Structure formats: C-alpha cells, structure tokens
Amino acid sequence: MSIPSEINAAGRAVPDVINGIPVIPFKGVGKHKPSGFKYGPRIQSCSDYPEDGNKVVTTLEEALLRCGIKDGMTISTHHHLRDGDLVSNRIFEIASEMGIKDLVWFPSASFPCNDPLIKYLEDGTINRIEGSMNGPLGRFVSEGRMKGTAILRSHGGRVQAIQDGEVKIDIAVLAAPTADSFGNARGTGGNSGCGVLGYAKADMMYADKVIVVTDNLIEMPCFPMEIEGNYVDYVVVVDKIGIPEKIVSGTTQVTRSPDRLLIAELTAAFSSL
Amino acid sequence: MSQICATSGNSGPKIRSDCKITLELRNLGGIAIDLKSKVEVLYGESIRQQCIDVLDYFGIKNALLTIDDSGALPFVLSARLESAIKNLSESEGEYLPVMLEENRYSTSPDIFRFSRLYLPGNNPAMMINAGLHSADGIILDLEDSVAPDRKDEARILVRNALRQVDFKGAERMVRINQGDRGLKDLEYVIPHNVNLVLIPKCESPLTVKSIESKIIAIMSKCGLVNPVHLMPIIETALGVELAFEIARSSTSVVALAIGLEDFTADLGVPRTVEGDESFYARTRIINAAKAAGIQPIDSVFSDVGDMEALRQNVLSSKALGFVGMGCIHPRQIQVIKNGYAPEQEEIDKSKKIVQAFEDARKNGLGVVALGTKMIDPPVVVRAQKTIELAVRLGLLSGNWMVETPA
Numbered sequence: 001m002s003i004p005s006e007i008n009a010a011g012r013a014v015p016d017v018i019n020g021i022p023v024i025p026f027k028g029v030g031k032h033k034p035s036g037f038k039y040g041p042r043i044q045s046c047s048d049y050p051e052d053g054n055k056v057v058t059t060l061e062e063a064l065l066r067c068g069i070k071d072g073m074t075i076s077t078h079h080h081l082r083d084g085d086l087v088s089n090r091i092f093e094i095a096s097e098m099g100i101k102d103l104v105w106f107p108s109a110s111f112p113c114n115d116p117l118i119k120y121l122e123d124g125t126i127n128r129i130e131g132s133m134n135g136p137l138g139r140f141v142s143e144g145r146m147k148g149t150a151i152l153r154s155h156g157g158r159v160q161a162i163q164d165g166e167v168k169i170d171i172a173v174l175a176a177p178t179a180d181s182f183g184n185a186r187g188t189g190g191n192s193g194c195g196v197l198g199y200a201k202a203d204m205m206y207a208d209k210v211i212v213v214t215d216n217l218i219e220m221p222c223f224p225m226e227i228e229g230n231y232v233d234y235v236v237v238v239d240k241i242g243i244p245e246k247i248v249s250g251t252t253q254v255t256r257s258p259d260r261l262l263i264a265e266l267t268a269a270f271s272s273l
Numbered sequence: 274m275s276q277i278c279a280t281s282g283n284s285g286p287k288i289r290s291d292c293k294i295t296l297e298l299r300n301l302g303g304i305a306i307d308l309k310s311k312v313e314v315l316y317g318e319s320i321r322q323q324c325i326d327v328l329d330y331f332g333i334k335n336a337l338l339t340i341d342d343s344g345a346l347p348f349v350l351s352a353r354l355e356s357a358i359k360n361l362s363e364s365e366g367e368y369l370p371v372m373l374e375e376n377r378y379s380t381s382p383d384i385f386r387f388s389r390l391y392l393p394g395n396n397p398a399m400m401i402n403a404g405l406h407s408a409d410g411i412i413l414d415l416e417d418s419v420a421p422d423r424k425d426e427a428r429i430l431v432r433n434a435l436r437q438v439d440f441k442g443a444e445r446m447v448r449i450n451q452g453d454r455g456l457k458d459l460e461y462v463i464p465h466n467v468n469l470v471l472i473p474k475c476e477s478p479l480t481v482k483s484i485e486s487k488i489i490a491i492m493s494k495c496g497l498v499n500p501v502h503l504m505p506i507i508e509t510a511l512g513v514e515l516a517f518e519i520a521r522s523s524t525s526v527v528a529l530a531i532g533l534e535d536f537t538a539d540l541g542v543p544r545t546v547e548g549d550e551s552f553y554a555r556t557r558i559i560n561a562a563k564a565a566g567i568q569p570i571d572s573v574f575s576d577v578g579d580m581e582a583l584r585q586n587v588l589s590s591k592a593l594g595f596v597g598m599g600c601i602h603p604r605q606i607q608v609i610k611n612g613y614a615p616e617q618e619e620i621d622k623s624k625k626i627v628q629a630f631e632d633a634r635k636n637g638l639g640v641v642a643l644g645t646k647m648i649d650p651p652v653v654v655r656a657q658k659t660i661e662l663a664v665r666l667g668l669l670s671g672n673w674m675v676e677t678p679a
Contacts, residue, residue: 258603259402 019149039165042208044233053220054181055235060087060213061094063234064171067209069095072102072127073170076207078200079109080175080187084246087175087213087238089113092120102127104148106167108158108199110137113246121146130167131158155199162202172207174200175241179214180222183232190216192242196271197226204231215241279360281426282353283395284341290398292345296357299335304328310342323347327354327368348437349397349430356426372436372465379499380444380468382527385409385665386568386597388609389446393418394427400434404441406603409610412446415458416473424450428461435465444468446504449484456487463491467501469527474535475505476512478522485523502527504570508535513554520565529562530599531555533572546582559594571598580608587612620663623656624673630656631674 005013009028016025024032049055057063069075075095077088088107095103101124105117109132118140120126128148133141141150153161161167176185177192187197192215204210204227212227213236248254255261277298284293292310306321324338338354345353348370355368389410392399395418403411413431415424431447447462448471449455459470472484481503488501503525507513513536520529533551537544548555555571562569571590574583583605590598591613598613600606615623625643630653633641641648663669 258406261604262405 021149034164036164038163039168039206041169041206044209048233053229055183055229055232056181056217057234057236060090060173060211060236060238061098063211063236064091064094065098066234067171067211069098069100069171071100072104073100074104074106074168076106076169076172076203077108078174078197078203079107079111080194080197080199080247081192081242082194082247082252083111083113084192084243085111085113085175085241086243087173087241089116091173092117092125096120096123096125101125102147105129105131106158106169107131108155110134112136159202162206169203169207171209171211172200172203173211173213174203174227176212176214176227177241178216178218178222179212179227179235180218180220180229181235182220183210183212183227183229183235184220184222184225185212185214185227185229185232186222186225189218190214192216192240192244192247194242194247200227204228209233211236213238213241215239277361279357281356281360282345282349284343288343288398290344290346290349290401291396292340292342292350292353294353294357295339296354296361297337297339298333298361299337301335303335304333305337307337307339308342309340310344312342312344319347320350323350324354327351328358330368331355331358331362331364331366333358333362345397346401346437348433352430352433353426356429359425359429367432370433370437373439375439376436376445377466377499378442378468379466380502382500382502383568384444386444386528386570387613388597388600388606389444389570390600390603390606391418391448391573394431395419395423397430397434400438403603404439404443406606407441407610408443408600408603408606409597410444410446410469411440412448412471412599413462414448416448416450424454428458432461432465435462435467446471448473448506456484459484459487459491463488463501464495464497466497466499468499469502469504471530472503472505473532474508474512475519476509477515478518481505481519481522481526485525488525501525504528504530506530506532507554507558508532509539510536510554512536513557516558516561517564520561520567526565526567528568528570528597529558529565530570531558531572534575546586555593555595563594568596569594571595573599573601574605575601577602577605580604583608584612614666614668615659615663617668619659620669623659623663624669626653626656627660628674 005015006025008014008025010026014025016023057066075091079085103126105126110129112135115136117126118137121140124147128146128150130151132152133150140146162169176197177187177194178189179185187194210232211234212232215238217237255264278295280293280295282293283291304325306324308317308320310317310320320342328336351368351370358364386409388408389412390403390406390408391412391414392403394413394415413434415427415431419427435445445467446469447467449458451474470484470488472481475481485503503523505519505526507516507529516529520526531554533544536554537550540550542550559569574586576582587598587609596613598609600609626648629643629648630641641653660669664671
C-alpha cells in the first residue's frame with residue numbers, strides 16, 4: 001500500500017492523511033492562514049463550589065472523579081517541575097486503578113521521570129501522548145508500541161492547538177508550588193519553587209476542568225498569581241509536588257556568567273512589576 | 274629567516290567570540306580559505322568575503338588561510354588575520370573597522386571613577402558585553418593580563434575594539450605596557466579615541482612626560498581633539514617615594530592609582546586583607562593625590578567570590594580617602610559603586626550642616642550651630658563636598674535647599 005504524499009515547502013515528501021486524520025503539509029512561513037473562531041471551554045458555575053470559595057478536596061483521586069474522568073479523555077499537564085515532577089505520573093496511576101482506558105496525555109514536555117508511564121501505555125490506560133517523548137518513552141513509541149498516533153508540537157504550536165480547538169483538554173492538572181484555596185496559584189515559593197508557570201496558561205484558560213495540585217497552601221489571596229482561581233475547579237494539597245534538586249535539570253541550570261546573571265536579574269525585576 | 278606560516282587568535286572547547294587563524298603564504302594558486310565555524314550556514318559567506326578583503330588590502334594574492342571560528346565578530350576576525358599577516362610581512366597598513374559614532378565621546382578630568390573594569394586585551398569574549406555592567410570605566414589591558422607572546426596581537430584586537438565595541442558611555446581606558454613597548458602601544462590606540470591611559474609600575478615623572486609627549490605627537494598627527502587623561506599606577510616602593518612628583522608631573526594626570534599585588538611583591542611580603550603592610554603606601558598615595566588635586570584610586574580586590582569582604586574593603590577604602598577602585602569581575606561593580614557613593618544618613622547629615630551654614634550666613638552670624646553643637650568650617654566644607662557628590666550622583670536634587678521646608 002503506497003502512502004499518498006506531496007512535497008511540502010521544506011522540500012520533504014509528507015502525507016496529507018495520517019492514520020485516517022487529514023493533516024496540512026507545511027506551506028512555508030506565514031503562508032497558512034487559519035480561519036474560524038477560537039475555541040471556548042464549557043461554562044462552569046460558581047454554584048459548583050462552596051460559597052466561601054474553598055475548592056480544596058482531599059485527594060487527587062477525588063478531584064479527578066468530580067471532574068468526571070472517563071475513557072478517552074484528554075488530560076494535560078505542564079513541565080515546569082522538569083525532571084523533578086511527582087504529579088503527572090500519579091494521574092495515570094490513579095486512572096489505571098480506576099480502570100480508565102484510552103486517555104490522551106497532553107504534556108508541554110516529558111522527562112526521564114515519566115518513564116514509569118510506559119506500563120500505562122502497555123496496559124491501555126494511555127492511548128497516546130501528544131508531546132515530547134525522549135529516552136525509554138521515546139524508544140517505546142518509535143518501536144510502534146503505542147496505540148494512538150504520537151504528535152510532537154513546538155511550545156508555541158501546542159498553545160495554538162489549544163486555543164484553536166485542535167486539541168480539546170478535558171482535564172488540566174496543574175502542579176503549583178504555591179496556591180490558595182480558591183485556586184489562585186504561582187510558580188514561586190514553598191519547597192518546590194520552579195519559576196514561572198507560562199506553559200500552564202493556555203491549559204488554565206481552555207480546559208473544561210482545571211485541578212491545581214500544591215504542596216504549599218497559603219491564605220487567600222495568593223498574590224501575585226499566575227494561575228487565576230476563576231478558571232479553577234478543584235484544589236488538591238499533597239505532601240510534595242516535586243523534587244527540588246531535580247527541578248533544576250536538563251537544559252535548565254543556574255548560571256554563573258555575569259552577563260546571564262544580569263539578564264536574570266533584569267527579568268526577575270520585570271516579572272515582579 | 275623568512276617565515277611563511279603564522280598563527281594568531283584562539284580556539285578550543287571553552288573559547289567563545291574568537292577564532293584561530295593559520296596563514297600560509299604561497300607563490301601561486303590564489304587564495305584558498307578553509308573555514309570551520311559553527312555559524313557557517315548564516316555567516317560563512319560573509320566571513321570568507323571579509324578575509325578576502327583583508328588579504329587584498331595587504332596585497333596578498335596567494336595563500337592558504339585556515340580559520341577555526343568560535344563565533345568571532347568581524348572586528349575580531351580582521352584583527353586576528355591582520356596579526357597573522359603582520360607576522361609574515363612588514364606592512365605598515367592598518368585594516369581599520371568602521372568607528373562607531375557612539376564611540377567618539379570624551380570624558381572630563383574629574384568624572385566619577387568609582388569602578389573600572391579590567392578587560393584582558395586578548396580576550397574578545399569579555400569585551401563584547403562589558404558595557405552592560407555599567408562600570409564607570411573599562412580598561413582594555415595590554416599589560417599584565419596578556420601573555421608576553423600575545424602582546425602584539427592584543428594591540429590590534431584592542432585597537433579594533435576601541436572602534437567597534439559599544440562600551441555604553443563608560444570611560445575608555447587602555448593600560449599600556451612599560452617602556453618602549455608601551456610607547457609603541459600608544460601608536461595603536463591613541464588614534465581611536467582613548468579617554469585615559471593607565472601607566473603601569475610608574476616610578477618617575479619622566480615616564481609620565483615621555484608618554485604625554487608621545488600622545489601629543491600622535492594627536493597632532495591625527496588631528497585629534499578629545500583630551501587623553503593619564504592615570505599612573507604606583508606599584509613599587511620607589512613609586513611610592515615619588516608619588517607627589519608623579520601626581521603633579523602633568524596637567525593630564527587626573528588620578529593616581531595603587532597596585533597592591535605588585536607593591537607587596539616589591540616589599541617582599543604577603544598581601545593581607547587587613548593591609549597593614551601597605552597602609553603607608555596607600556595613605557601616601559591618597560595624600561599625594563589630594564595635594565596635587567587629583568583622584569586617589571585603590572587597588573583591585575582579588576576575591577571575586579566574597580561580596581561581603583569586598584563591601585567592607587570598599588568602606589574602609591573610602592574612609593581612608595580613596596574615591597574608586599579597580600574591578601576584575603562585573604559582579605563587583607555594583608558593590609563598589611554603592612560603597613563609594615555617600616550613604617543616605619551621610620547625605621541627610623550634610624544637608625543639615627549646609628543648611629545651618631546658610632542660615633548663619635544669612636543672619637550675619639559668624640558661628641554656625643546645629644542644635645547645641647558648634648560646626649567648624651572644615652566640617653562645613655566636608656558636608657558641602659558630600660552634597661556636591663550626592664547631587665552629581667543624582668541622589669539629591671540640585672534644588673534641595675529650596676525644596677526643603679524651613
């Protein structure tokens with residue numbers, strides 16, 4: 001069976017249908033003009049949470065149940081905790097215990113700490129991963145052992161896919177180093193401070209349900225905030241969301257170069273304005 | 274002995290913003306360029322073209338040029354190539370990059386010299402972003418931070434840097450070598466708007482005079498107008514003895530500095546943090562500078578890891594009378610500037626004293642009093658100097674007396 005293909009603007013032969021899904025070959029920079037409207041998530045109601053604004057539930061499992069987790073849903077996470085992340089694996093551990101199948105994991109990136117997810121790919125809890133896959137996870141997928149089609153997007157491309165409705169997130173699980181009971185949260189403070197939570201913004205705004213997971217619950221209001229509680233459905237407090245020594249890992253290292261330290265200082269001053 | 278192959282510049286895994294050039298002159302075959310560069314895709318063509326232009330300028334028609342590039346900017350590339358060419362042929366030509374318009378400024382004799390950042394003259398990577406760190410002055414060093422066998426190529430690199438690197442308004446200083454090499458260094462740098470020349474290991478007013486004469490000759494030949502200030506560095510016992518003569522040897526001398534590493538070596542004692550061994554030298558330099566009406570400048574603080582020790586050092590340096598010091602790392606600059614600037618408490622106290630002085634004057638009183646304390650004239654003078662410094666630093670508005678309610 002021959003795969004129909006055309007030559008894209010980068011001079012590569014690519015198909016225009018992949019596993020039954022039509023795709024658009026690269027047309028060149030600035031050539032593809034999307035049309036239509038931005039996607040909108042489901043309307044939530046403030047009557048879904050207590051009058052005092054306290055959205056805390058006891059466990060991640062309970063939060064997922066209350067979000068109505070079921071087969072085939074798309075679950076998204078951010079990667080700001082890098083190789084020290086303790087939350088994303090837990091989601092699929094719980095799902096597997098519940099017997100949920102064919103979930104789509106939509107992380108902004110994955111790390112070696114996510115290798116244990118291979119067993120949930122094997123047992124069908126996870127249908128596919130739409131995000132970066134390296135190391136053993138990448139090998140597993142490259143060997144064709146994942147049920148669904150792997151999709152890799154750039155960081156900007158992931159945000160575009162979310163806001164244009166190409167990927168509809170059912171539940172976003174956002175780990176946050178500091179949060180209050182209303183769901184306002186930020187990336188600094190506590191034991192697992194990781195910096196900014198930029199990769200979580202699109203998930204926060206466009207997911208049907210948003211769960212904030214923190215190990216540092218503080219008094220309302222969490223200010224300044226990067227995650228706005230208005231978008232959040234549930235807050236879960238756990239012992240540890242991440243391993244601090246491993247949060248600074250991969251391509252993220254503390255710099256000693258004076259030029260880079262100057263950039264860091266200016267950035268920190270700017271982002272605290 | 275005719276040499277046909279020369280190298281210049283640096284390459285290696287830790288090298289950035291530089292290149293290593295190997296030039297082999299030939300008798301025929303035209304110019305062959307073997308370029309290895311991380312930026313081949315974006316800049317390969319312009320790098321090759323620039324090399325052809327430089328070789329053509331020096332009349333070289335047949336050669337093999339090997340370049341191992343680690344991101345060298347054009348002014349570095351042409352400096353390295355020119356060095357290699359000059360190793361092989363006696364050319365008087367100079368391949369000068371364009372002089373940035375923003376590099377034509379002059380500095381006044383008494384600008385603030387709280388911090389001056391030393392930049393090794395043969396290390397392009399450190400020069401490029403030096404201006405971002407807001408030192409009062411940057412020193413392109415041709416002397417101790419350059420290996421002896423690299424001093425020739427450093428001259429050309431520093432010359433090009435003076436033209437092409439934007440130091441963002443910092444005072445443009447060069448530390449030349451001692452003796453004849455230093456006089457020759459001036460030919461390479463003075464034509465390119467150096468604001469101040471540092472004279473290392475200065476031991477005689479005659480040294481200052483000979484350097485000054487050479488500078489005047491070059492300025493006249495090139496039609497330069499911006500003043501070139503001089504800062505002799507005292508680094509030996511003999512220099513200390515002649516401090517005052519050196520300080521007033523020329524109207525171009527604007528500051529007198531001390532180099533404590535070399536000085537303590539000259540005395541044959543270790544340099545300590547407390548500095549007892551150099552106390553006489555330091556106070557002698559301060560005294561000589563003040564007597565000659567110029568700025569006394571302190572030595573560098575070598576421990577770049579200890580900011581608290583640096584801060585203490587700056588405060589005691591200021592208390593003795595120094596008005597600035599050398600830096601060897603950008604992270605030291607802010608600590609040094611904060612240290613030498615007057616503190617808010619000092620400014621507030623000085624405001625009260627000067628106000629009391631003004632009030633006494635207006636009321637025709639001969640005696641200045643603040644509360645129950647009498648204020649002697651020298652106290653007023655000191656307070657006025659602090660106010661002046663604060664205003665110049667922007668820590669106090671020039672109209673503070675009008676703005677303060679009676």
